[in-house]
Amino acid sequence: METFDKREERQTDLAKKNSLSDYFAQTYALSEIEFKKLFRDPTELFTRAVQPILWLTVFGQVMSKVKAVPTGEISYLAFMSPGILAQSILFSAIFFGIAIIWEKDLGVVHKLLVTPTARSALVLAKAVSSGFRGLVQAVIIFIVAYLMGVKLNFHPVHLLLVILSVFMGSAIFSTFSLIVACLVKTRERFMGIGQVLTMPLFFASNAIYPIEMMPKWLQVISQINPMSYLVDSLRALMLEGGVSHFGIGLDFSVMILIFGLMLFIASKLYAGIVQ
Amino acid sequence: MTPSLAIQTSNLTKKFGERTVVDHLNLSIEQGKIFGLLGPNGAGKSTTIKMLTTLLPPSEGRAHVAGFDVEDEAMDVRRKIGYVPQLVSSDGSLTAEENLLLSAKLYRIPSSERQLRIEEALAFMGLVGVRSKLVRTFSGGMIRRLELAQAVLHRPLVLFLDEPTIGLDPVARRTVWEKLKEMNKRFAMTILMTTHDMEEADFLCDELGILHQGVIAAIGGPDELKKQVGPEANLDDVFIHFSGATITESGNFGDVRQTRRTANRLG
Numbered sequence: 001m002e003t004f005d006k007r008e009e010r011q012t013d014l015a016k017k018n019s020l021s022d023y024f025a026q027t028y029a030l031s032e033i034e035f036k037k038l039f040r041d042p043t044e045l046f047t048r049a050v051q052p053i054l055w056l057t058v059f060g061q062v063m064s065k066v067k068a069v070p071t072g073e074i075s076y077l078a079f080m081s082p083g084i085l086a087q088s089i090l091f092s093a094i095f096f097g098i099a100i101i102w103e104k105d106l107g108v109v110h111k112l113l114v115t116p117t118a119r120s121a122l123v124l125a126k127a128v129s130s131g132f133r134g135l136v137q138a139v140i141i142f143i144v145a146y147l148m149g150v151k152l153n154f155h156p157v158h159l160l161l162v163i164l165s166v167f168m169g170s171a172i173f174s175t176f177s178l179i180v181a182c183l184v185k186t187r188e189r190f191m192g193i194g195q196v197l198t199m200p201l202f203f204a205s206n207a208i209y210p211i212e213m214m215p216k217w218l219q220v221i222s223q224i225n226p227m228s229y230l231v232d233s234l235r236a237l238m239l240e241g242g243v244s245h246f247g248i249g250l251d252f253s254v255m256i257l258i259f260g261l262m263l264f265i266a267s268k269l270y271a272g273i274v275q
Numbered sequence: 276m277t278p279s280l281a282i283q284t285s286n287l288t289k290k291f292g293e294r295t296v297v298d299h300l301n302l303s304i305e306q307g308k309i310f311g312l313l314g315p316n317g318a319g320k321s322t323t324i325k326m327l328t329t330l331l332p333p334s335e336g337r338a339h340v341a342g343f344d345v346e347d348e349a350m351d352v353r354r355k356i357g358y359v360p361q362l363v364s365s366d367g368s369l370t371a372e373e374n375l376l377l378s379a380k381l382y383r384i385p386s387s388e389r390q391l392r393i394e395e396a397l398a399f400m401g402l403v404g405v406r407s408k409l410v411r412t413f414s415g416g417m418i419r420r421l422e423l424a425q426a427v428l429h430r431p432l433v434l435f436l437d438e439p440t441i442g443l444d445p446v447a448r449r450t451v452w453e454k455l456k457e458m459n460k461r462f463a464m465t466i467l468m469t470t471h472d473m474e475e476a477d478f479l480c481d482e483l484g485i486l487h488q489g490v491i492a493a494i495g496g497p498d499e500l501k502k503q504v505g506p507e508a509n510l511d512d513v514f515i516h517f518s519g520a521t522i523t524e525s526g527n528f529g530d531v532r533q534t535r536r537t538a539n540r541l542g
Contacts, residue, residue: 022383029380037368107362111425114328115381116353274330 026117030125035132045133049140052088056081056144069209073241074151081145082234082242083207086169086227088141089134093173094198096130097181097190104185104273113271120267123175127263130174131167138166142238151240158237161248165237168255169230173201175262182269201227206235211245229254281306281433281465282327286336289322289489296322298489299336304482306432309459309466311476314486315518320469321361321437323486327467328358328435341432354382357426361437365421367411371402374410374425382429396424400454416447420454427458434458436468440475452478473510483510485517492517 038045056077063069064076071079103109112122146152177194184190204218205227211219222228233251236244244251282304289297297319304310312320325331327340329349338345341355365374375396379389397403400420410418419439426434439455440448456479458464470476476483477497485493485500493500493513501508504516 025383026381029377033366033369033373033377036373037366040368105362106367107360107364108366110330110360110362111358111364111422112381113330114353114356114358115378116350116383117381271330274325 023118023121027121027124027128030112030117030122031128034125034129038129038132045136048088048092048133049137051091052084052137052141053144055084055087056141056148060084060148063208069213071210072243074239077145077148078150078239079210079235080208081141081150082238083205083231085138085141085166085234085238086205086231087202087207088137089166089169089230090173090201090227091198092133092137093130093170094177094201095194096126096174097177097179097194098187100126100178100181100273101185101187101190105187110274113274118267119270120263123178123263123266123270126178127171127175127259128167130170134166134170135163138162152238153240153242162234162237165230165233165252165255168252168259169226172226172230172255172259172262175259175266178266179262179269182266182273185273201225205231206245207231226255226258279306280304280339281308282310282338282340282467284327284336284338287323287326287333287338288335289319289326289331290334296489297326300489300491302484302491304465304467306465307459307463308481309455309468309479311480311483312467312469312486313471313473313476313483313514313518314469318486318518319489320486324358324435324437324467324469328356329353354429355432357429357431357434359419359422359426359434359436359439361441363418363422365410365418365425368409370407370409371397371413371421372406374421375428378425378428384429392428396428399457400424401450414447415443416450419443419447419451423451423454423458427462427464430462431464433465433467436466438469438471440470440472448472448475455479473514477510483513485514487518 060077060080063080067076069076069079100109113119142152180193180197181190184193200221204221205225206222207227211222211228214222229246229251232244232246233248233255236242236248236251246254280303282302284300284302287297287300287302288295296317300319300323312323314320322331326333327338327345329345329352332346340352343351343355345352365371366377369377372393375393376389379392384392397406400423402417402421402424405413405417410421413421423439436455440451443451452475455466459466466479468479480497482496483494483500484491493503495503497510497513500513500517501510504513508516
């Protein structure tokens with residue numbers, strides 16, 4: 001059998017390089033674990049789907065009859081479907097921080113922070129995991145909207161960009177949630193803040209009514225709300241004849257920029273959660 | 276730094292606001308030794324470990340672990356150490372094998388060697404039969420052994436243990452002790468541990484440091500310290516002698532809550 005010394009040497013050589021491949025391998029290993037856990041107990045995925053289905057089938061159908069919201073060429077139900085997808089992404093991602101606090105209380109975070117893994121890789125893995133959850137929501141909403149007669153765009157390029165958009169949205173809100181968790185540190189405080197954050201992010205956006213309908217001050221807020229850019233991209237990409245208000249390029253640029261900023265802040269704060 | 280020292284601190288200090296938790300600590304721990312950090316709740320034991328494991332930046336002073344500076348060369352330190360926190364750190368919703376595989380991947384153990392190391396670790400810790408069971412179904416002793424296996428998979432030079440047997444029954448405790456002794460011998464692994472258990476300190480440690488209000492009140496081998504206190508003294512007497520009164524108003528609600536929670540989860 002090989003001696004310990006030899007092995008140690010070999011590992012030392014390998015460990016010396018702290019390369020980009022290490023970074024991605026570690027992020028992948030952590031995301032893989034999250035993925036495994038999610039599918040071992042998928043209850044969460046299904047319970048999370050109930051709310052958006054109700055929004056579409058109850059709220060959507062009633063509001064379509066009222067015809068109170070000017071939605072141009074498309075029906076109100078079609079107009080709101082991307083908004084509801086964005087909403088379900090927001091609602092499930094914004095409570096991601098709870099899981100981090102839970103892991104911190106258990107001691108899992110301590111152990112991860114002592115491994116030679118970059119803080120940003122730990123954060124990125126959580127964002128990827130949140131992206132998977134968002135994707136499952138997207139599949140469910142696509143099915144429900146299709147069954148309700150919404151004309152969806154199934155062009156492969158559009159679908160691919162929808163996936164990207166869902167990932168970006170989930171990544172932004174889950175990382176934002178992680179930042180909040182690092183600041184508040186306890187579950188009780190987090191629950192309160194999570195509730196306070198979701199409503200303004202949702203209602204001060206173009207999710208269920210167009211920005212033009214809002215009073216001026218709210219229009220300003222909704223234009224700095226990342227949620228609006230997520231909804232705008234989904235509306236343009238998901239629907240047959242969907243149009244972007246801001247422009248797809250701007251939507252993605254804003255989302256990538258915000259995520260970059262969130263990732264940077266979260267990586268700086270992450271270690272502080274155990275202090 | 277002398278190369279034969281696994282841990283060296285000079286004036287290592289941690290302040291939380293006005294409160295100084297670790298106060299100009301100077302420690303030198305030789306390679307291959309088992310060093311026990313004793314002290315009442317709130318003496319600064321966990322804070323010291325957190326600084327040495329790069330979890331907490333020191334307020335003042337320096338510390339070297341395995342030859343690297345904990346602040347400036349944190350990544351190098353992390354590659355050379357293993358850590359089992361007082362809290363339960365294995366993931367309950369994964370199997371024993373999945374937990375080990377994650378550690379192997381995070382420590383970048385080459386894929387050709389991963390499986391071999393995992394097999395060895397499972398065999399050494401007596402967990403082969405439960406490798407595919409979810410960790411949440413494990414007993415406290417099994418969880419601790421798995422955590423140890425995860426912490427040493429990459430063959431660290433220094434292993435940090437925060438209250439390694441808290442909440443374990445006597446049999447499980449004894450098994451953990453034996454595994455620790457064996458790892459220390461087999462891999463010449465330096466171990467720094469905190470404990471409240473004097474029997475554990477006596478059985479395992481080559482050297483003890485008694486921490487009281489952030490400063491080292493006494494340091495030496497278990498027998499040496501006993502002699503200093505009196506001819507018939509045991510480690511309990513040593514502890515009481517050097518850490519001030521038997522009952523001090525140290526520790527806080529958070530410490531107590533954390534300790535009880537860990538004991539509860541493992542018990």
